[in-house]
Amino acid sequence: MLVSPGLEHVTVNKPFTLSVAPMMDWTDRHCRYFHRLITRHAWLYTEMVTTGALLHGDVARHLDHDPAEHPLALQIGGSEPADLAKAAQWGERWGYREINLNCGCPSERVQRGAFGACLMAEPALVADGIKAMQDAVDVPISVKHRIGLDGDDSTAMVTDFVGQLHTAGCRKFIVHARNAWLKGLSPKQNREVPPLRYEVVHRLKQNFSDAEFIVNGGIQTMADMDARAVGVDGIMVGRAAYHNPWVLSHWDGWLAALQHPSAGHAPDALLHAPADSEASRDEVEFAMVEYMADPKRSGGAHWYSVARHILGLRHGLPGARLWRQVWSDHRLKDRPVMDVYRLAQAALQRHALV
Numbered sequence: 212m213l214v215s216p217g218l219e220h221v222t223v224n225k226p227f228t229l230s231v232a233p234m235m236d237w238t239d240r241h242c243r244y245f246h247r248l249i250t251r252h253a254w255l256y257t258e259m260v261t262t263g264a265l266l267h268g269d270v271a272r273h274l275d276h277d278p279a280e281h282p283l284a285l286q287i288g289g290s291e292p293a294d295l296a297k298a299a300q301w302g303e304r305w306g307y308r309e310i311n312l313n314c315g316c317p318s319e320r321v322q323r324g325a326f327g328a329c330l331m332a333e334p335a336l337v338a339d340g341i342k343a344m345q346d347a348v349d350v351p352i353s354v355k356h357r358i359g360l361d362g363d364d365s366t367a368m369v370t371d372f373v374g375q376l377h378t379a380g381c382r383k384f385i386v387h388a389r390n391a392w393l394k395g396l397s398p399k400q401n402r403e404v405p406p407l408r409y410e411v412v413h414r415l416k417q418n419f420s421d422a423e424f425i426v427n428g429g430i431q432t433m434a435d436m437d438a439r440a441v442g443v444d445g446i447m448v449g450r451a452a453y454h455n456p457w458v459l460s461h462w463d464g465w466l467a468a469l470q471h472p473s474a475g476h477a478p479d480a481l482l483h484a485p486a487d488s489e490a491s492r493d494e495v496e497f498a499m500v501e502y503m504a505d506p507k508r509s510g511g512a513h514w515y516s517v518a519r520h521i522l523g524l525r526h527g528l529p530g531a532r533l534w535r536q537v538w539s540d541h542r543l544k545d546r547p548v549m550d551v552y553r554l555a556q557a558a559l560q561r562h563a564l565v
C-alpha cells in the first residue's frame with residue numbers, strides 16, 4: 212500500500228476532502244459514474260457549464276446525472292451576478308451539493324466571454340457574484356482559482372482576491388497552485404509551464420484560517436498526496452485521476468486512515484475488494500458494461516462515448532494496450548457493447564497466453 216504510515220504523526224486538518232477536478236470533455240456524467248465505482252467518498256465535479264448554456268440552452272442535458280454520483284458539485288462559468296444566481300438555482304434544483312465558480316480557466320474562448328481566470332483581476336465583481344449566488348441558494352458556493360496572473364509572482368493579487376471573496380462570505384477555495392498566463396500559453400501549457408507554488412496556498416490558509424482551502428495542481432501519486440496534505444483542508448486531482456483512475460481505489464482507505472489513524476488503511480470503496488487487485492478492476496469494467504447497456508442509466512449515450520473514459524482502467528498492467536485497443540476501436544461502434552466486452556476480455560486472455 213502506498214499510503215505513508217508517517218501521516219499518523221502529522222497534524223492534518225479535519226475534515227479533509229479529496230476530489231476529482233472539473234475537466235471539460237472529460238468529467239462528464241459517464242466519467243463521474245465510473246469514478247464513483249472506484250471511490251465512494253471523493254467529491255466529484257462536473258465539467259464547467261456556462262451560465263449562457265443554462266439560461267438559454269437545454270438544462271437537462273447539462274445537469275442530468277445519476278444519483279450514485281454524489282457527493283457532486285456543479286462548476287459554473289460566468290461573471291454576471293444575476294446570471295450566476297439563476298444558474299446556481301438550476302444547480303440546486305437539480306440536486307448538486309455545491310456550486311463552484313470557475314476563476315481559473317485561461318482559454319481564449321473563456322477570456323472572450325470575460326470569465327474564468329481573467330476574473331481574478333475583478334475581485335469586486337466576483338464578490339458580487341458570490342453574494343448573488345449565496346442569496347439565491349442554500350448550498351455552499353466555492354471558487355476555483357489560480358495564484359496569480361501572467362508573470363506577476365507576488366501574492367498581493369491572490370490575497371486581495373481571496374480576501375474580498377471571504378468578506379462576501381465565501382468559505383471554500385480550490386486553488387490551482389500556478390499562475391494563469393492569459394497571453395502566450397495554451398490551456399494545456401497553462402497546466403504545465405507556470406511553476407507550482409504550493410506555499411502560496413499554505414499562506415492563504417494561514418491568513419484565512421476559517422475558510423477551507425483545497426490544493427490542486429501536479430498531484431499524481433499517493434506519495435504526492437501524503438506530501439501535500441499538510442496545511443490545507445483537501446486535495447483535488449485532475450489528470451492523474453483521469454489517466455490512471457485506479458489511483459482512486461486508494462483514496463477511501465487513505466481518508467479513513469486520516470480520520471482514524473489507528474484503524475489502518477482499510478479500503479472502503481464500493482467494491483470492498485483489495486484496492487490493487489485485478490479482480491476488482493474486472494468488476495468495475497463489468498459494472499460499466501452494464502451501465503453502457505442500460506439506456507435508462509446512461510441517458511441513451513452510445514457505448515463508444517462512455518468507453519473512452521475507462522481506457523486508463525488497466526494502466527500499467529500486462530495486456531492493457533490490447534484491451535484498450537478493443538474498447539477504442541471505432542470499427543466496433545455498431546456492435547453491441549456486450550460483444551465488445553467479450554472481445555476486450557479475449558484480448559486480455561490472448562495476452563496472458565503469449
Ligand SMILES: Cc1cc2nc3c(=O)[nH]c(=O)nc-3n(C[C@H](O)[C@H](O)[C@H](O)COP(=O)(O)O)c2cc1C
Nearest residue numbers: 232233234235258259313387428429430448449450
Ligand atoms: C482536459 C482538461 C479540461 C479541464 N477543464 C477544466 C474546467 O472545465 N474547469 C476547471 O476549473 N478546470 C479545468 N481543468 C483544470 C483542472 O481542473 C485542474 O485544475 C488542472 O488539470 C490541474 O490539476 P492536475 O495537475 O491534477 O491535472 C481542465 C484540465 C484538463 C486536463
